[in-house]
Amino acid sequence: MKNRVQASLLVSLVLGCSAAQGGEAPLVDLTLEELARLDVATVSRKAQKLSDTPAAVTVLSAEEIRRSGARSVPEALRDVPGVTVSQIGSGRWAVGVRGTDGRFSNKLLVQIDGRSVYSPLFSGVFWEALDVMLEDVERIEVIRGAGASLWGANAVNGVINIVTRKATATQGGLVSAGIDDQGQPTLAARQGIDLGDAGAGRVFIKGSELSRSRTANGREDSDSNRGWSGGFRLDGAGSGADAWSVMGNAYHRNSRENIVSSSVAGFQGLYPIDFEFEGSSLQGRRNWGWLGGEASLQAYVDHQFANVGSYGRGTVDTVDADFQHRLAAEGAHELMWGLGARYVRTEIIAVTSILGLDPARRHSRVLSAFVQDEITLVPKTWKLTVGGRFEYSSLSRFEPQPTVRLMWTPSMDDSLWTSWSRAARTPSIGESDATILYGFRAAPPQAPFPAVATISSPWPDWNRRAERLDAFEFGYRRNLGRASLEAVAFYNDYRRLIGTHMDPNGLVFPGLPIPIPPYYAPSQSLYRGNFGAARSHGLELGLDLPVTSSLRLQASYTVMDTRAKSSSDPALEAYGRSIETTSPHHWASLRAMMNAGRGHEFDLVLRRIGAIGEASVPAYTTVDLRYGWRVGPLFDLSLGIQNLFDPLHLEYVSNFFPGQPAYQPRRGYLQGVWRY
Amino acid sequence: MKRGLFLIPLLRATVFLVALPALAGPPSGEYQIKAAYLLNFARYVEWPAGRLPAGAPLRICVLGRDPFGGALEGLEGRQVQGHEVRVRQVDNLDQAGDCHLVFISGSEERRMGPILRGLADRAVLTVSDIDGFVEAGGGIGLVIEDERVRFDINQGPLLRDSLRASSQLLRLGRQVFGAERGGR
Numbered sequence A: 001m002k003n004r005v006q007a008s009l010l011v012s013l014v015l016g017c018s019a020a021q022g023g024e025a026p027l028v029d030l031t032l033e034e035l036a037r038l039d040v041a042t043v044s045r046k047a048q049k050l051s052d053t054p055a056a057v058t059v060l061s062a063e064e065i066r067r068s069g070a071r072s073v074p075e076a077l078r079d080v081p082g083v084t085v086s087q088i089g090s091g092r093w094a095v096g097v098r099g100t101d102g103r104f105s106n107k108l109l110v111q112i113d114g115r116s117v118y119s120p121l122f123s124g125v126f127w128e129a130l131d132v133m134l135e136d137v138e139r140i141e142v143i144r145g146a147g148a149s150l151w152g153a154n155a156v157n158g159v160i161n162i163v164t165r166k167a168t169a170t171q172g173g174l175v176s177a178g179i180d181d182q183g184q185p186t187l188a189a190r191q192g193i194d195l196g197d198a199g200a201g202r203v204f205i206k207g208s209e210l211s212r213s214r215t216a217n218g219r220e221d222s223d224s225n226r227g228w229s230g231g232f233r234l235d236g237a238g239s240g241a242d243a244w245s246v247m248g249n250a251y252h253r254n255s256r257e258n259i260v261s262s263s264v265a266g267f268q269g270l271y272p273i274d275f276e277f278e279g280s281s282l283q284g285r286r287n288w289g290w291l292g293g294e295a296s297l298q299a300y301v302d303h304q305f306a307n308v309g310s311y312g313r314g315t316v317d318t319v320d321a322d323f324q325h326r327l328a329a330e331g332a333h334e335l336m337w338g339l340g341a342r343y344v345r346t347e348i349i350a351v352t353s354i355l356g357l358d359p360a361r362r363h364s365r366v367l368s369a370f371v372q373d374e375i376t377l378v379p380k381t382w383k384l385t386v387g388g389r390f391e392y393s394s395l396s397r398f399e400p401q402p403t404v405r406l407m408w409t410p411s412m413d414d415s416l417w418t419s420w421s422r423a424a425r426t427p428s429i430g431e432s433d434a435t436i437l438y439g440f441r442a443a444p445p446q447a448p449f450p451a452v453a454t455i456s457s458p459w460p461d462w463n464r465r466a467e468r469l470d471a472f473e474f475g476y477r478r479n480l481g482r483a484s485l486e487a488v489a490f491y492n493d494y495r496r497l498i499g500t501h502m503d504p505n506g507l508v509f510p511g512l513p514i515p516i517p518p519y520y521a522p523s524q525s526l527y528r529g530n531f532g533a534a535r536s537h538g539l540e541l542g543l544d545l546p547v548t549s550s551l552r553l554q555a556s557y558t559v560m561d562t563r564a565k566s567s568s569d570p571a572l573e574a575y576g577r578s579i580e581t582t583s584p585h586h587w588a589s590l591r592a593m594m595n596a597g598r599g600h601e602f603d604l605v606l607r608r609i610g611a612i613g614e615a616s617v618p619a620y621t622t623v624d625l626r627y628g629w630r631v632g633p634l635f636d637l638s639l640g641i642q643n644l645f646d647p648l649h650l651e652y653v654s655n656f657f658p659g660q661p662a663y664q665p666r667r668g669y670l671q672g673v674w675r676y
Numbered sequence B: 001m002k003r004g005l006f007l008i009p010l011l012r013a014t015v016f017l018v019a020l021p022a023l024a025g026p027p028s029g030e031y032q033i034k035a036a037y038l039l040n041f042a043r044y045v046e047w048p049a050g051r052l053p054a055g056a057p058l059r060i061c062v063l064g065r066d067p068f069g070g071a072l073e074g075l076e077g078r079q080v081q082g083h084e085v086r087v088r089q090v091d092n093l094d095q096a097g098d099c100h101l102v103f104i105s106g107s108e109e110r111r112m113g114p115i116l117r118g119l120a121d122r123a124v125l126t127v128s129d130i131d132g133f134v135e136a137g138g139g140i141g142l143v144i145e146d147e148r149v150r151f152d153i154n155q156g157p158l159l160r161d162s163l164r165a166s167s168q169l170l171r172l173g174r175q176v177f178g179a180e181r182g183g184r
Helices: A002-023 A032-037 A046-050 A062-067 A429-433 A570-580 B002-024 B030-044 B071-075 B093-097 B106-119 B155-160 B167-172
Strands: A056-061 A083-089 A092-097 A108-112 A137-144 A158-164 A173-180 A185-194 A199-209 A224-236 A243-264 A267-290 A293-308 A312-326 A333-350 A355-357 A361-378 A382-393 A398-411 A414-425 A434-442 A451-458 A467-480 A483-502 A508-513 A520-548 A551-564 A586-597 A600-609 A620-632 A635-642 A648-650 A663-665 A667-675 B058-063 B083-090 B101-104 B125-128 B140-145 B148-154 B175-177
Touching: A032 B030, A032 B148, A032 B167, A056 A062, A056 A483, A062 A137, A062 A620, A092 A108, A267 B106, A293 B106, A312 B106, A333 A355, A333 A429, A429 A434, A429 A451, A451 A508, A483 A570, A520 A570, A551 A570, A620 A648, B030 B058, B030 B071, B030 B101, B030 B125, B030 B140, B030 B148, B030 B167, B058 B071, B058 B093, B071 B083, B093 B106, B101 B106, B106 B125, B148 B155, B148 B167, B155 B175
Parallel strands: A108 A158, A451 A520, B058 B083, B058 B101, B101 B125, B125 B140, B148 B175
Antiparallel strands: A056 A137, A083 A092, A137 A158, A173 A185, A173 A667, A185 A199, A199 A224, A224 A243, A243 A267, A267 A293, A293 A312, A312 A333, A333 A361, A355 A434, A361 A382, A382 A398, A398 A414, A414 A467, A434 A451, A467 A483, A483 A520, A508 A520, A520 A551, A551 A586, A586 A600, A600 A620, A620 A635, A635 A667, A648 A663, B140 B148
């Protein structure tokens, strides 16, 4: 009873205060000094900015990333509609957009400051090797849907752009130190350098050791992930469109995971594999005003090396140049065009007979051109965007990737848009060139041999083509005062998916040697080619609701379904089934951000993720809690608890390297950030 | 039963969370504060007499989508340095060029370069909260730091357009670029 009285008293106090604020003398009469001292309830600029874009775009601001308590990029993406993020193990993630999850989600392009971190070896991102200093990230843009007309091949289901802050915005120093409940530390430091009239620079270094997973019975797993990354960024103090920046980075990470081996003749078990990742890059960019518009030229070199235990190693060297020009608006037209060239040298050295590559070395080239015209059909009301990217890749062939987008803005607060886009996903080096011994399966009892080896290899007559997507989208966005609502429906039609077919010639004798009589196992080949097709459709809902000036709610819900074309071929049928079961059918999240004043803040996230596959990963619910305290103007402290009410759950079973299922326990971490 | 017991501290915590903002006083809306800043910039910047004759109205304009949600209406009709403030929303550079202070909305981020070039040499004070606005050659950039609205000033475009920022404005700016030529 006493509690209830207290509560109602407090509620009326809160309401009273808000009412008083509403009717008070306007802020307009305050002086500059007074204004600079006011605490602000940050309202996302998303709504205003994005109501102009005929695409499903979510921009995570630095503040939202900080408040999410994320300590890695995948964690920050967790509550974006249409995006699924599942932890596979220590530092290992499956991140998917619109249902192409997996450890290597091959239809999602990820870039840091315009530099692609999508690996052409396996068509995907090695999230476990990517340790970004989130304190210096300005924003993360998540573009769902086919972005290929602007971003190029592999931006099939989405693009994630990680944009770091300009060095001119990170003057001064920063030290961030954290520790989790397993005692694993994270330490990062950044120092800004004032270059006077020339501009500004910063150098940073980060080291981290990530928490281990649990096994199904709750014991600590032996997976691990640790390493460092460091780099610099220089930005010129240019004015107008004139700007330049130079940046570089280097990293080294070691990650261990346990692979479940398939059995032959009684051998089965867990094999630890140690991965080693190493890489560096150097990048330059120049922007200038040109012909009344704006031009930018960016170039980078990137080196990546991965060592997979004693099984093999791969190297990727990339040189990329990209030019863009946005012309001044000419009547109803706003034209933009660009050219790109990329050279990639890959080398995979396989040490065991499990994996073979032919050729082991590849030199691939991509040449592309894009053009886009934004046409105002009726000022402020109807806008048509027509564009396309024309890309030639030596790994497939000429791929036109067009888009048409129409937007109707009947009022300041509503926008409706629809689009059709076509996108291509280039075959990876692995898909194109690898011969992989998948394993052995037991032969029928009457057969004169005990097992059959399954080998996956490219179809000998394969005329390599990129996978193709036709995407249709329909979106609605509405501003409700300070709140905003977004709904996007999509329909995707995938063709020429790279799947596998059984070798029609059946078993090949004598096949492979094995250590038991009769000392050979015939082999069955699975041929890869552009055999598959699938369709998916879904709906994404997002709500951003600043309830009061100190409480903001964000909700998202996604429902979707994927259907692969069925086939009489068992291998292709199994491939189709695997696409259908890579992501949950629905997932939702609710986030509350509370500013409690005096530098105290609370963040609460509730998530419900549907089952994946035929319940190989059951549905789960998690609650994450974060408490942040601005101890002083220069020092922030935060405490986070993940999976508050849930001692153990499984988020994903790795589809690439069939790892031991890694369960996620309740976790806690403490982090302090000093700025000076 | 066990779950019920567990909920009590949670409820207490919720009450606590609701209570804290009441004690601290609710913070103000971001764009209300930004609107107040616009008026103050008009107070502390001096336009050339030819551009803003005595007694003429001082026009504050928003280029692009208006993010202020009505907060600018409170500026309409106020007196600043003997000028009456007029607020309007504009859609193109021609209209914006007639204004004295132009707030460039976030919706125009991609066109920021051409806009700044188009408004150069027209004695227009450009203000925006687009990230990197001042670095890109804008006049005054509003930034959020430590949950407060602050501003950066780029003296370059102000001096070019013969706009004189008062020393008080320069003193309160978080960062002042091109200051050495400004004679602080």
